[in-house]
Amino acid sequence: MVFIAGVGNATLFDGERLVASANTLIDSGITIGLSFEDIRAGQGNKLYGRYAHTSTFDLKLTDAMFNLEYIAMNTGSDISLGGDVMVDEELTSTAKKIKLSQTAVAISGSKVYAYAKKSGTDNVYDKYAVSETNEIEVPVDGTYCIRYMYTNDLASKMIINANFIPKTLTLILEANLYSGGSCDIETSTLAGKVTIKVPRFMLNGSQELSLTASGVANTAIEGTALASGCAGCSGDGVYAEIIQVMANRTVENGFTGIVVEDSVRTASKGDKLELNVYACPVDAAPIKLNNDQFTVAATGTGYTYANGIVTIAEDATGTVTVEVTAKAPLDSLPTASLNVTIQ
Structure with a gap:
């Protein structure tokens, strides 16, 4: 179990x-x-x-x-390389100008802005236009907390279509x-x-x-x-x-053998019998084998076989025995048989 x-x-x-x-x-x-x-x-x-x-x-x-x-x-969606992201940094102005560390890009529209407030205050962020030299101009010199958007070339980006x-x-x-x-x-x-x-x-x-x-x-x-x-x-x-x-399962310790469903039957000459063969695990229900997972002699005493069907020959008498052998990897298991009594 x-x-x-x-x-x-x-x-x-x-x-x-x-x-x-x-x-x-x-x-x-x-x-x-x-x-x-x-x-x-x-x-x-x-x-x-x-x-x-x-x-x-x-x-x-x-x-x-x-x-x-x-x-x-x-x-x-598909993922592509490169995307616009926000960055926060603390910079000090010189002559009331601050040079941004990254090249700022527009958040929306075509105009580029950065948002800044004096460091160490609870002031709201004020909007400042970013110049062509990637600078903003502040009213007084000092240290500022600055937020703006830039393009990170190594970011992963996906676009969700509507x-x-x-x-x-x-x-x-x-x-x-x-x-x-x-x-x-x-x-x-x-x-x-x-x-x-x-x-x-x-x-x-x-x-x-x-x-x-x-x-x-x-x-x-x-x-x-x-x-x-x-x-x-x-x-x-x-x-x-x-x-x-199952781990460490082999044919020897995992299966007890193969069996033929309704292995003892009665039939008349010319009858066609379906051959169903099962492998029997030691710890589970029998597993039905496909026709290409076992072998039967195409012609035997009193029968012919093809594609899972045994046909009783016209000259069959007594009991016809059909031997079934499993193919690899189950070929080491004992053979099974279908025994048909001819009416």
Whole structure:
């Protein structure tokens, strides 16, 4: 027996570009949902069935650290280099002029201003025009606290468009499994990992940063899985893959063997029988193998085999035995068989 504990680690990809690694999450979770419509009719409005629709696969991650990429992904924005920021500095005037340390730029419009007040006072900031020589002229000499905007060439900048669309990413969430068997001397030790792969994860576009005097602003990543690819004859897409990997598992200590479903049957000549083969883990339900994960002789005594179907030959008599062997990495497990009595 195993249990999941702690938060996961998330990795986000935009196409083939790795855009974020969230290793400081404070919570992470998935919610799988489905809606139903009751089919009721007749006397007493009896329930005849239920129609399932509107399936959902939602994820929510909360990171303790701030990452500009999270906001950019939520708003469908790109991050560029260089941006205009405010700077505060304390400077002393000479001949009622103060030379700014950085090249001031306009906050809005085309005129460039700096805002200054005498150091050590509660005065409000007064507005001063910045000259072409990057200076301001003050009424009296002294030391001033000055605020103005300049361009930081190494800053990271993103622009949020008024009509934004969140990005659709690929998300991989990994969580640890721990041993929980009461008879296991290694109880509570790391037992493995669960990996959740979402090929198309569309963020919901909501982002909130709550700034308080005594708190830390966490960053949330929330979104919904979109159907991806085509699966089966119906062409339905998939939301996600959930993969469990047990640490130190080998074929010998992890599986007891393979079995054939309904291994003893009765059939007539010419009948076609579906062959379902399962691998049997020691601590979980049997896992169905794909047709390319086991081998059967294409032609045997009393049968032929192709693509998961056993066809009983016209000359078959008595009992027909179909031997099944697992392919690597399960090829060391004992073989299984389908035994068919011919009517």
